[in-house]
Amino acid sequence: MRIDIEDLHIGYAGRTVVAGAHLVAVEGEITGLVGPNGSGKSSLLRAVYRHLQPTAGRVLLGGTDLSELPPLQSARHVAALPQERGSDFELTVREVVAMGRTPYKRAFAGEDATDRDIVAKVLSDVGMDGCAGRRFTALSGGERQRVLLARAFAQDPDVLVLDEPTNHLDVRHQVELLALLRAQCRTTLVSLHDLNAAASVCDRLHVLHAGAVVASGTPRDVLTPELMADVFGVRAAVVDHPLTGDPLIAFDHRAPADAEAAMAVESRG
Structure with missing residues (x-):
């Protein structure tokens, strides 16, 4: 299912944070x-x-x-993994994941065989099937991340919206999670700080700067040395990844592209 964002403006606390954004998330692709x-x-x-x-x-x-759309209907189509994630669930891992089935249940309805099968599958998909009976509050940050991703998968959505999903994950689980997103073949809209991960996993990128979309296209088209300097304030070279052929951004960690530009970028963050 395709997502179109048209002339979007968002503001709060007297400040505009998104100004006139236009972008598309194509069906079945990772944007x-x-x-x-x-x-x-x-x-x-x-x-x-x-x-x-x-x-x-x-x-x-x-x-x-x-x-x-009524909230219940949109919840059957769109599942989210936000940055602000609850840490006070006094529930087991399995119970947290089963919450993803809520949009399909009538009030006070219990689980059925379909629910149980889906919960078991998504726990296995994220490598947490052996932890189903553990308390959510007893998990590490990375484990919680994978459980909440499983909850989003359990929702069986057409669209996944993920805000920094690789936070708190070690390198192996980052790679596994990104591979899992590719295998899902769902419309996925994801924010990532790791530009090399974005170049590897995303079909299309939109670059935001000061609330506006300043570049859109394939990772190879978008992630240029000029954009690294203009938007991120860093010096970088873009080469081919020796294993995958994807664009690989090599940053100059000794000095920014321009000291004043880098300070301006940092002050906006």
């Missing part, structure tokens, strides 16, 4: 949002999973304005 801290990525994603109300513009889900 990435990248940009410096404070560029509007999380706010834009919150509008897609209806945590924030835009001040102008609209989000279209399969051609239908998302704001016109």
